[in-house]
Amino acid sequence: xxxxxxxxxxxxxxxNTIDVYMAHGGYTQLPVALKMEREDLITELSGxxxxxxxxxxxxxxxxxxxxxxxxxxxxxVCNADxxxxxxxxxxxxxxxxxxxxxxxLLIAAFAVDATINYIYIRGEYDQQADILDAAxxxxxxxGIIGENIFxxxxxxxxxxxxxxxxxxxxxxxxxxxxxxxxxxxxRLKPPFPANxxxxxxxxxxxxxxxxxxxxxxxxxxxxGYAAIGVKDSAGTKLVSISGNxxxxxxxxxxxxxxxxxxxxxxxxxxxxxxxxxxWFPGGSxxxxxxxxxxxxxxxxxxxxxxxxxxxxxxxxxxxxxQSVVELAYKLAKFYSHESCGKCTxxxxxxxxxxxxxxxxxxxxxxxMDLDIMAAVQExxxxxxxxxxxxxxxxxxxxxxxxxRDEFEAEIEANRNERERKLAEEFAAAEVEIEGISA
Amino acid sequence: MAEVRRFTHDxxxxxxxxxxxxxxxxxxxxxxxxTEVPPELRAAIEDGMRRFxxxxxxxxxxxxxxxxxxxxxxxxxxxxxxxxxxxxPAALSAVATFYDMFEMEQLGRKSxxxxxxxxxxxxxxxxxxxxxxxxxxxxxxVNVRGFECLGACDIAPMASVNGVYVGPIGLGEVPELARxxxxxxxxxxxxxLLRRPSADPKVAEK
Ligand SMILES: Cc1cc2nc3c(=O)[nH]c(=O)nc-3n(C[C@H](O)[C@H](O)[C@H](O)COP(=O)(O)O)c2cc1C
Ligand code: SF4
Ligand code: FES
Numbered sequence: 001x002x003x004x005x006x007x008x009x010x011x012x013x014x015x016n017t018i019d020v021y022m023a024h025g026g027y028t029q030l031p032v033a034l035k036m037e038r039e040d041l042i043t044e045l046s047g048x049x050x051x052x053x054x055x056x057x058x059x060x061x062x063x064x065x066x067x068x069x070x071x072x073x074x075x076x077v078c079n080a081d082x083x084x085x086x087x088x089x090x091x092x093x094x095x096x097x098x099x100x101x102x103x104x105l106l107i108a109a110f111a112v113d114a115t116i117n118y119i120y121i122r123g124e125y126d127q128q129a130d131i132l133d134a135a136x137x138x139x140x141x142x143g144i145i146g147e148n149i150f151x152x153x154x155x156x157x158x159x160x161x162x163x164x165x166x167x168x169x170x171x172x173x174x175x176x177x178x179x180x181x182x183x184x185x186x187r188l189k190p191p192f193p194a195n196x197x198x199x200x201x202x203x204x205x206x207x208x209x210x211x212x213x214x215x216x217x218x219x220x221x222x223x224g225y226a227a228i229g230v231k232d233s234a235g236t237k238l239v240s241i242s243g244n245x246x247x248x249x250x251x252x253x254x255x256x257x258x259x260x261x262x263x264x265x266x267x268x269x270x271x272x273x274x275x276x277x278x279w280f281p282g283g284s285x286x287x288x289x290x291x292x293x294x295x296x297x298x299x300x301x302x303x304x305x306x307x308x309x310x311x312x313x314x315x316x317x318x319x320x321x322q323s324v325v326e327l328a329y330k331l332a333k334f335y336s337h338e339s340c341g342k343c344t345x346x347x348x349x350x351x352x353x354x355x356x357x358x359x360x361x362x363x364x365x366x367x368m369d370l371d372i373m374a375a376v377q378e379x380x381x382x383x384x385x386x387x388x389x390x391x392x393x394x395x396x397x398x399x400x401x402x403x404r405d406e407f408e409a410e411i412e413a414n415r416n417e418r419e420r421k422l423a424e425e426f427a428a429a430e431v432e433i434e435g436i437s438a
Numbered sequence: 439m440a441e442v443r444r445f446t447h448d449x450x451x452x453x454x455x456x457x458x459x460x461x462x463x464x465x466x467x468x469x470x471x472x473t474e475v476p477p478e479l480r481a482a483i484e485d486g487m488r489r490f491x492x493x494x495x496x497x498x499x500x501x502x503x504x505x506x507x508x509x510x511x512x513x514x515x516x517x518x519x520x521x522x523x524x525x526x527p528a529a530l531s532a533v534a535t536f537y538d539m540f541e542m543e544q545l546g547r548k549s550x551x552x553x554x555x556x557x558x559x560x561x562x563x564x565x566x567x568x569x570x571x572x573x574x575x576x577x578x579x580v581n582v583r584g585f586e587c588l589g590a591c592d593i594a595p596m597a598s599v600n601g602v603y604v605g606p607i608g609l610g611e612v613p614e615l616a617r618x619x620x621x622x623x624x625x626x627x628x629x630x631l632l633r634r635p636s637a638d639p640k641v642a643e644k
Contacts, residue, residue: 127632326559
């Protein structure tokens with residue numbers, strides 16, 4: 001039904017270079033935006049209904065409208081840290097169409113009058129960062145970044161900053177600290193970055209996909225963009241589908257497309273006709289859904305009504321042959337490794353959860369441990385500076401709630417296995433002792 | 439319950455003392471006039487400083503420059519960066535130890551990150567890591583390690599070989615990949631992410 005917007009011509013050879021991008025109509029929306037009044041531009045962005053694609057789904061235009069007016073130095077920071085397990089959409093956008101991101105970012109920068117801007121990309125995306133660096137250099141050479149761009153009187157700078165391996169630097173205030181050259185610990189909010197962000201100046205932070213959608217909004221007009229998708233979930237969304245599916249990859253769909261169509265229609269469903277045990281709808285930080293939820297529309301409100309979140313738009317499919325304990329183990333290991341350690345419930349809670357899942361694997365856990373684990377998750381949720389702790393607690397809590405019998409069965413099986421091994425060792429030791437005494 | 443493990447100075451945290459020489463007084467800002475800094479290293483750090491209005495912001499680019507120069511972040515490299523930036527070495531070490539990609543110990547210069555997060559492990563990442571460790575674990579030039587999600591779950595199970603993303607890697611391809619890594623050849627060229635077309639059928643239609 002809907003044409004691709006973000007992925008338009010995405011596999012065109014050389015689209016990452018400025019000439020090919022411009023041959024396909026690139027950098028035609030920026031001059032249009034530069035001729036608009038700032039207020040009208042922000043109204044346009046708000047009217048499009050575009051919501052943040054980084055995880056929280058906050059309306060983009062509204063966030064831009066929070067940036068105070070006045071002569072102070074303002075910043076736009078693009079969040080290209082993309083480290084949420086299961087998510088790889090920003091990577092494909094940066095690698096194949098970096099100029100679309102630059103154009104969107106420059107429009108946002110003009111809207112909030114930010115003259116110094118950064119893209120913060122995760123350090124592991126070395127190849128993508130090189131491509132983006134080259135694209136920024138090209139735009140600078142053509143005068144698209146620099147003084148008085150398109151004779152608008154607006155002057156703008158853009159720099160690329162590389163992270164160095166820390167999931168928490170995707171959290172917006174952790175990202176700001178990292179950009180300032182510190183350890184990436186999140187900050188206490190408020191003040192929110194819109195009031196006090198990078199170098200204490202008002203800062204608009206948006207995800208790569210959010211900013212990349214802006215040129216299409218200017219082109220289609222707010223109404224045209226809002227007409228795509230469903231109520232309160234406007235536009236197209238890149239969905240990263242991975243795990244146990246036939247055709248993993250990024251798919252661009254109108255929000256509201258059925259999840260079944262995404263998982264089975266586009267990604268081909270699990271191999272060998274296996275059944276789906278569960279799926280994460282928005283990256284590993286979101287509560288899992290089951291095969292019963294496949295007909296839920298893939299949009300912010302419907303996924304929320306089903307008890308989860310759209311998150312970063314990353315579906316991870318887990319088929320029936322996988323163990324939920326193993327899933328919980330990987331989750332707990334990841335979040336305890338990535339917890340920045342600033343808040344006790346998150347630092348300790350993630351670690352204890354990890355140890356408890358380890359106990360299940362070793363065969364030393366009891367079914368009561370599940371209640372303790374569930375209680376630990378409750379103690380974390382809402383008690384921390386950022387939502388990293390919640391991001392472990394919610395999926396693990398949902399796994400325990402939905403697959404309790406599988407956890408119990410595995411606890412029992414691993415216990416029996418361990419006891420059997422111990423008995424064997426014991427018997428062997430006795431034989432030895434007898435041998436000595438004889 | 440097992441007894442709590444204790445490390446240096448009775449600390450419960452392993453490795454905290456690695457970034458510092460505990461026999462010495464805390465280091466002050468190195469003297470820029472007497473600290474010798476290799477010219478390429480200085481140039482790389484200054485390029486980082488150019489990008490930000492505040493000096494501290496260049497810490498991460500400076501640490502990358504040190505790691506590029508020495509293969510890891512050795513105390514003398516940190517001291518040289520500190521001299522260029524006019525900060526204490528401790529300020530830089532404190533930042534370096536937060537991030538996974540800065541090596542505070544000398545390991546192999548060739549890095550092989552194998553993703554072992556959810557999507558990859560659903561597709562056999564743990565076996566891949568074990569196989570690569572088996573092939574390359576003993577090689578002093580290679581640093582094979584498990585890593586969190588590298589943002590390429592579409593090519594699971596995958597690895598980043600000196601920053602080049604490759605996948606999906608079958609267990610049968612591991613010996614070939616290991617040979618390429620040892621010899622410094624392009625890793626599994628036909629499996630590299632940059633050559634992969636989009637999965638979305640709508641893209642191919644046009
Ligand atoms: C632990 C944690 C990790 C996050 N990681 C990312 C990330 O990798 N990329 C991203 O765009 N947003 C991430 N976010 C969300 C950001 O804090 C922020 O909401 C987002 O960048 C805002 O942009 P948007 O409004 O365009 O979505 C993360 C949040 C948390 C709590
Ligand atoms: S919730 Fe966790 S990651 Fe977030 S600030 Fe607190 S300790 Fe750090
Ligand atoms: S889970 Fe391996 S790259 Fe994402």
